[in-house]
Amino acid sequence: MPASLKWLALLLAASFLAAMTAGAAMYAETRARTRVMAEQVSGGGTVAAGRAAIARYGCGSCHVISGIAGASGSVGPSLAKVAVRVTIAGRLPNDAEAMMLWLRHPQAVAPGNGMPEQGVTRGDARDITAYLYTLK
Template sequence: MHRLKSLLAAMPSSLRFVLALLALSFLAGVASVTVLYRQDAAQARTSAEVMTGGSAKAGQEAIGRYNCGACHQIPGIASAVGRVGPPLNGIAVRAEIAGVLANDPANMIRWLRAPQHVVPGNGMPDQGVSDRDARDIAAYLYTLKK
């Protein structure tokens, strides 16, 4: 710190000025990347909620309650590290659900409520998920774009 001070003192003031500008623009860059990243997350949540009519936050809680994480790795869900079913990162941008349904909100809700009806005998049990919960869970899943 002391050395930095004497180095700065030894510099012509024009150079100090340029260095200060550089430091400021670096900070501004970091700040704008942070803002963009937050906006991106907020937009992903809004569009997922509009698509499904559910609440992503309530969905995140419901996923914990139904213990989906016993079988799936799910970003943003504590202890969702299961390896029975596929990891659900990027589920928002996958073409199909379980390889048989087009990935759209109505099908996602259908799958979450009655996977055994869609693919009898598959490894995901029907868990009596309510329509409300399925909607909320779908809203959360559609925020998972990567």
């Protein structure tokens, strides 16, 4: 290979690496921003704790929830893009307080609906809300 081609190949490889690194950094930054915003909107919940709580309560047995291992249930609606829906279960405006109310007392909000009361604590409801608000 002529020397000039080697340089060209090297230059291409270097710019490819730079682009990949920049892409990865942007991706990480977007994810971090999404997390911080969701935690703020939830009023102080923690996304990581919410993920753990969702696994603990077994929400995935009824819902598809991205980022939660094995969450592929089909009893309830998929929670894909739940953060950008206008309403919760078609009944409540989709804000943090209403989400926490729904998570803690779905039977009080809509008696007889398919989502059971699970004794979700206030703190867990806040963390779960933070997690759900990253799903957009």
